[in-house]
Amino acid sequence: MYRFNCDYLEGAHPRLLSRLTETNLEQTSSYGSDEYSERAKDKIRIACKCENAKVFFLVGGTQANYTVIDSILKNYEGVISADTGHISVHEAGAIEFSGHKVLTIPHVNGKVDAAKAREYVEKFYSDTTYAHMVRPGAIYISHPSEYGTLYTRDELKALRELCDEYSMKLYLDGARLGYGLAADNTDVGLPEIAEFCHVFYIGGTKVGALFGEAVVFTDESEGDYFFTEMKQHGALLAKGRILGIQFDELFTDELCYNIGKHAVKLAMKIKESFVKKGYRVYLDSYTNQQFFILPNEKLTALLEKVVVDNWGPYDKDHSLIRVTTSWATTEEAVDYLISLI
Numbered sequence: 001m002y003r004f005n006c007d008y009l010e011g012a013h014p015r016l017l018s019r020l021t022e023t024n025l026e027q028t029s030s031y032g033s034d035e036y037s038e039r040a041k042d043k044i045r046i047a048c049k050c051e052n053a054k055v056f057f058l059v060g061g062t063q064a065n066y067t068v069i070d071s072i073l074k075n076y077e078g079v080i081s082a083d084t085g086h087i088s089v090h091e092a093g094a095i096e097f098s099g100h101k102v103l104t105i106p107h108v109n110g111k112v113d114a115a116k117a118r119e120y121v122e123k124f125y126s127d128t129t130y131a132h133m134v135r136p137g138a139i140y141i142s143h144p145s146e147y148g149t150l151y152t153r154d155e156l157k158a159l160r161e162l163c164d165e166y167s168m169k170l171y172l173d174g175a176r177l178g179y180g181l182a183a184d185n186t187d188v189g190l191p192e193i194a195e196f197c198h199v200f201y202i203g204g205t206k207v208g209a210l211f212g213e214a215v216v217f218t219d220e221s222e223g224d225y226f227f228t229e230m231k232q233h234g235a236l237l238a239k240g241r242i243l244g245i246q247f248d249e250l251f252t253d254e255l256c257y258n259i260g261k262h263a264v265k266l267a268m269k270i271k272e273s274f275v276k277k278g279y280r281v282y283l284d285s286y287t288n289q290q291f292f293i294l295p296n297e298k299l300t301a302l303l304e305k306v307v308v309d310n311w312g313p314y315d316k317d318h319s320l321i322r323v324t325t326s327w328a329t330t331e332e333a334v335d336y337l338i339s340l341i
Helices: 014-022 034-046 059-070 116-126 153-165 177-181 192-198 226-231 243-251 257-276 298-301 331-341
Strands: 054-058 078-083 104-105 136-140 169-171 200-202 211-218 291-296 307-311 318-324
Touching: 014 226, 014 243, 034 054, 034 192, 034 211, 034 243, 054 059, 054 226, 054 243, 059 136, 059 169, 059 200, 059 211, 059 226, 078 116, 078 177, 104 116, 116 136, 136 153, 153 169, 177 200, 177 257, 192 200, 243 257, 257 291, 257 318, 257 331, 291 298, 298 318
Parallel strands: 078 104, 078 136, 136 169, 169 200
Antiparallel strands: 054 211, 200 211, 291 318, 307 318
16 A cells, blocks of 8 residues: 655665665764764755854754754743644654743744744733743744745745844754755755754655754854763764765765655645645645645545545545655656545
8 A cells, every 4th residue: 555644654765775785894983973974064064055064963853853952942941833833743742841842823834924923022022021931042943844835035034033133043943854945936945044044954864864864053153062962862873874874875966855856746746636636735835745625535535545644624524634755755656646536
């Protein structure tokens, strides 16, 4: 049975597995100080056009969010997030476990809107008792968002200006960043993200790696002790070269970008077919995540043949589903899905 319920169902891109096999018996230094990790860091700095960036490799997305947010916040600060944000909904309270509150605001198409964030911050500081409250110390966004939507350059700029005005940090969760960068209608690349975000991460787990994420600090005042904080948070891999080799390969010959292009191309084919056959799109996504509104009886029939992600009731007669492609999705699988609708 073909599965379209998420983008980390397969192991790893063959090129990454090949490099891991080729280097398997080499002896290298540990904890990310090996030559492969250093080379991968240099490639990431070049791609970001940020020569002074500090780059670290962590084992997973939750560890990245948990460790980064804890590192950039003071103990009396919280982080602003859309109410649909991953740290608010699907990370089992990891941020709160670190002692920081997630300060949610209503999402706009899955994103944090700068105007709504400003309204929250201004309301906070206008309260004469704010010293008794959790101060907003950072803004968390994900690109693509949980609904596959993308930030524009102007939106990132507005969020950064708000952060600078109130001494906050802008942090971008890039778990699916490779798919966002590959979208046709985006004006945001790695250089723009590095320009406006104090810190972000480039996802590997969902974009072709066995596991691993690359955290990038663009603010020179941050990240000096992040290695130690990784150790404290259980996010440091002793065999760090396993991460370095994967990211070295992902940033060779634009592999990460091409992986994203493949997934996005097939997602657009699915989207066009659903629309052509009369199904409603929930939010207009140009990435590998697509959301559709289906009659309940149609969804029941569909789930007998393929696996899609059921996001719950849309109304009493319809459900919202997510269909996701990945670097390993095949044309054959997509054509089969299309035949079912």
